[in-house]
Amino acid sequence: MTVSSLSEKKIFETVSLADPDREIGSVFCCDLLSIAMGKAPADCAWVTVMSNINTLAVATLADASVVILAEGQRPDETVAAKAAEQGVNLFATPLPIFEAALKIQELL
Amino acid sequence: MSEPIVLKYKVTDGEFQHVGEASSSVKKELRALGVSPDALRRISVAMYEGEVNMVIHANGGTITVEITPQQVKMILDDVGPGIPDLEKAMQAGWSTAPDEIRNLGFGAGMGLPNMKANTDTMEIDTRVGEGTRITMTVNL
Numbered sequence: 001m002t003v004s005s006l007s008e009k010k011i012f013e014t015v016s017l018a019d020p021d022r023e024i025g026s027v028f029c030c031d032l033l034s035i036a037m038g039k040a041p042a043d044c045a046w047v048t049v050m051s052n053i054n055t056l057a058v059a060t061l062a063d064a065s066v067v068i069l070a071e072g073q074r075p076d077e078t079v080a081a082k083a084a085e086q087g088v089n090l091f092a093t094p095l096p097i098f099e100a101a102l103k104i105q106e107l108l
Numbered sequence: 109m110s111e112p113i114v115l116k117y118k119v120t121d122g123e124f125q126h127v128g129e130a131s132s133s134v135k136k137e138l139r140a141l142g143v144s145p146d147a148l149r150r151i152s153v154a155m156y157e158g159e160v161n162m163v164i165h166a167n168g169g170t171i172t173v174e175i176t177p178q179q180v181k182m183i184l185d186d187v188g189p190g191i192p193d194l195e196k197a198m199q200a201g202w203s204t205a206p207d208e209i210r211n212l213g214f215g216a217g218m219g220l221p222n223m224k225a226n227t228d229t230m231e232i233d234t235r236v237g238e239g240t241r242i243t244m245t246v247n248l
Contacts, residue, residue, distance in 0.1 A: 034216035037153055038225065042145065050213045057128030061135065061152040063145070078125075086132070 001107055003066045003089045006045070011103050012068055012091035015075055016083035022065040024108065027101045033058050040064055047101045049073045056088050065089065068104075070097040113141075113175040119159055119186075121168035124212065131156040134173050138180065143248060150226040151180050151246050157219045158184045158242060164209050165189065166240065179228075182244045190236035198224070 004020035006012070025043035030036040031050050040046055042063035048055060051073040059067045066089035069075060074092060075083065083090040093100050115137060117130035135152045143151075155171065162169045166188025174181040191197045198220050205215030224230050227244040234240040 031213060032216045033213035034157075034218040034222070036213075037157065038218055038222040042149055052212055053125055054127065054212055054214070057132065057156065061128065061131055061149075061156045063149055 003045075006066070006104065006107065007091070009107070012093045012100070014090075015069075015080050015092050016088060016090040018084050018087045019065075019089055022089060024065045024104065027104045027108070028064070029097050029101050037062055045101075045104045047097050047104075049097065051075050051079060053079055053082055055079075056082055056086055056090075059088050060086055066091060068093060068100055070095055070100045110177070112181075113137075115173040115175070117171040117173075119162045119168045119171060121163065124163055124209075127159050127163045128156055130171055131159055138175070141175065143180075147180070147246055147248055151182070154223045154226040154230075154244050154246070155182050155184075157222045158182065158244075160214060161219050162186050162188070164205050164214065169239075177248065179248055180246045182242075182246075184242040184244075185239070186241075187239040190238055190240055191232070191234040192236050194232060194234060 001024050003022045007014045007017055024045045026041050028040045028044040029047045031048050037058050040062040043065050045066050046064040047068045047070050049071045051069045069092045072094040131152050138148055166186035169186030172183040196202050200221045201217040203215045203217035209215045228247045229245045231243045
């Protein structure tokens with residue numbers, strides 16, 4: 001499934017769809033950036049509550065396909081703008097992490 | 109043998125908003141040179157962890173990246189406080205990062221172990237009160 005097709009399902013709010021054709025290969029949940037950096041699989045949909053600018057850096061370097069901010073976490077303007085600029089796909093949702101991840105998993 | 113391509117970056121202290129920019133830039137350069145996705149990821153992770161460490165612990169520093177067709181070498185230099193107990197610093201989960209850094213999602217004590225795990229060689233030359241030089245290589 002591409003990030004663009006996930007966006008079309010309207011499960012999550014699309015904040016940035018900078019690289020719509022990226023394929024989602026798996027789902028990964030983690031809030032500690034230090035752990036995510038080492039463990040996030042390439043092409044994953046990464047579900048987290050960490051909404052700071054460093055989340056984007058980790059997503060880019062670890063090659064995540066899309067970041068989903070769960071539990072109602074909102075990106076501030078800087079983060080939203082930076083996501084578009086850095087080519088990071090970014091969604092947001094009020095859903096808890098597990099439920100958000102499960103919804104993606106069911107579509108894979 | 110062809111001359112290596114050399115890239116140099118300055119990592120600035122206290123600029124947590126900008127940490128990762130050097131790693132992102134290197135990743136772009138290497139992708140353009142046709143480096144495989146797996147090697148790209150390993151190099152990016154190792155260098156980013158190094159960058160984060162320099163900002164958290166060492167008042168910034170410089171990173172030199174030397175690229176040959178066979179290997180990428182990253183040399184991270186800082187004039188920070190040095191690492192008093194290297195054995196502990198290499199243990200997963202051991203960290204001296206302050207609370208405000210932990211609140212950002214860092215400081216899990218995975219930096220140096222991640223760097224070692226993602227590179228083919230890693231050497232640490234550290235002197236307390238003088239600084240640290242970390243040299244890492246990834247074979248292509």
